[in-house]
Amino acid sequence: MSNDEGAIPDFLRMDQPVSSDPANTKKTGDWHGWPTKDMRPVTLTDNEGRTVRIRTPVMDLEGLITPTHLHYTVQHFAVPPVVESAAWELKVCGEVKTPLTLNFDQLRRFPARSVRTVMECSGSDATFFEYFKGEGPKPSRTQEGMILSASEWTGVPLAAVLHEAGLTAKSLYVRAEGNDLGLPPTAAPGTRPFYYDKGLPIEKALHPDTILAWAQNGQLLEHLHGAPVRLLVPGWSGNWSVKWLAKLEVTEREPDCWYHYQFYYYGTSPDDPDRELITTIEVKSIIIQPNDDTETLSPGIHMIRGYAWSGAGAIDQVEVSVDGGETWHSAHIEQPRERFMWVRWSYRWDARRRGSYTLMSRATDEIGRVQSHEPRYNNMRKNFSAIVGHSVTIE
Numbered sequence: 001m002s003n004d005e006g007a008i009p010d011f012l013r014m015d016q017p018v019s020s021d022p023a024n025t026k027k028t029g030d031w032h033g034w035p036t037k038d039m040r041p042v043t044l045t046d047n048e049g050r051t052v053r054i055r056t057p058v059m060d061l062e063g064l065i066t067p068t069h070l071h072y073t074v075q076h077f078a079v080p081p082v083v084e085s086a087a088w089e090l091k092v093c094g095e096v097k098t099p100l101t102l103n104f105d106q107l108r109r110f111p112a113r114s115v116r117t118v119m120e121c122s123g124s125d126a127t128f129f130e131y132f133k134g135e136g137p138k139p140s141r142t143q144e145g146m147i148l149s150a151s152e153w154t155g156v157p158l159a160a161v162l163h164e165a166g167l168t169a170k171s172l173y174v175r176a177e178g179n180d181l182g183l184p185p186t187a188a189p190g191t192r193p194f195y196y197d198k199g200l201p202i203e204k205a206l207h208p209d210t211i212l213a214w215a216q217n218g219q220l221l222e223h224l225h226g227a228p229v230r231l232l233v234p235g236w237s238g239n240w241s242v243k244w245l246a247k248l249e250v251t252e253r254e255p256d257c258w259y260h261y262q263f264y265y266y267g268t269s270p271d272d273p274d275r276e277l278i279t280t281i282e283v284k285s286i287i288i289q290p291n292d293d294t295e296t297l298s299p300g301i302h303m304i305r306g307y308a309w310s311g312a313g314a315i316d317q318v319e320v321s322v323d324g325g326e327t328w329h330s331a332h333i334e335q336p337r338e339r340f341m342w343v344r345w346s347y348r349w350d351a352r353r354r355g356s357y358t359l360m361s362r363a364t365d366e367i368g369r370v371q372s373h374e375p376r377y378n379n380m381r382k383n384f385s386a387i388v389g390h391s392v393t394i395e
């Protein structure tokens with residue numbers, strides 16, 4: 001059979017006009033976007049109208065990957081100027097055998113890898129602390145969105161770059177510095193503006209899934225997510241994943257980064273001698289269906305669905321309660337179930353009887369951590385991960 005033009009049936013030819021069902025003429029907007037549930041992130045804009053903060057409509061998501069335009073963004077200082085990848089450089093210095101300066105092309109000569117991971121800001125769900133203490137209204141994740149998302153990130157292992165520079169017995173921390181300069185509003189008087197930085201312990205820095213990422217969900221990084229290159233530390237709170245990466249300084253002693261013991265810590269006060277650095281993401285689950293604005297449902301079969309994740313390992317089990325935690329039922333974990341990703345889970349609820357119900361979900365990860373009923377209270381209101389009850393009436 002010949003392969004010339006004439007053999008190609010008309011409907012396969014790319015130069016044919018595309019016809020559309022007459023019903024479509026009434027529809028306007030993006031053709032490839034039909035049908036679409038209108039999903040909009042909650043955004044904050046700067047005084048020139050540019051988006052600077054994004055909260056993810058987690059309650060409306062399907063699947064495991066958060067589309068990039070819906071992925072949350074957080075940063076502490078003003079968004080820094082754009083650095084084109086052609087002008088970008090990364091300095092690798094400190095306790096290494098050979099200090100390096102890498103440009104974008106040189107970075108991309110190392111063998112790459114992709115990592116799928118949930119990213120959660122330590123400040124996610126912070127208002128639940130007040131709610132649990134009876135000092136605030138119940139927050140609505142549906143209306144407020146969340147600083148919680150999941151992406152596939154592509155880049156090179158930080159370990160490859162560190163090995164190129166050469167490690168020594170004194171290479172114990174890697175201080176990653178961004179290109180955003182600022183001064184936290186709560187910094188002590190006299191504190192000078194500084195570039196956002198975090199000092200990663202060498203074990204986590206050398207983990208093969210800790211990468212210097214230049215792409216997210218199949219596209220080069222967007223500026224708000226740290227272009228041209230960011231650090232990505234899967235399993236640890238979002239604040240470790242330094243955006244707009246400019247410098248890696250290897251040190252022997254733990255660097256005194258401001259966002260360590262003045263902000264992202266567990267403790268009772270800024271002077272608590274037992275302050276503990278926040279690292280691994282807690283084990284946590286949330287119910288997305290029915291969403292937390294739903295007050296009533298009709299009698300019948302309802303799917304209770306949600307997400308569950310942990311920074312310490314894959315999710316092993318999710319249980320659901322409809323009676324406020326008296327009895328628990330095993331939920332179905334929807335595949336795939338990956339080390340750093342969240343899972344989707346579902347429970348078929350036979351809700352034929354009218355009455356009041358309190359829905360809860362409880363996650364267990366593969367290292368045996370179980371989501372707790374009590375929040376871990378801390379001065380900075382970080383890492384809320386407790387089980388939240390959601391009341392619905394079947395009527």
Ligand SMILES: Nc1nc2c(c(=O)[nH]1)N[C@H]1C(S)=C(S)[C@@H](COP(=O)(O)O)O[C@H]1N2
Pocket residue numbers: 071072073074075076077119120121122177178179180196224225226237238239240241242243244
């Ligand atoms: N350079 C820089 N990197 C940063 C921050 C920052 O303020 N500056 N914020 C961190 C915090 S608190 C979070 S939660 C994540 C958010 O990453 P995203 O905006 O891509 O979601 O970036 C982290 N990386």
Ligand SMILES: [Mo]
Pocket residue numbers: 074120121122123238239
């Ligand atoms: Mo964060």
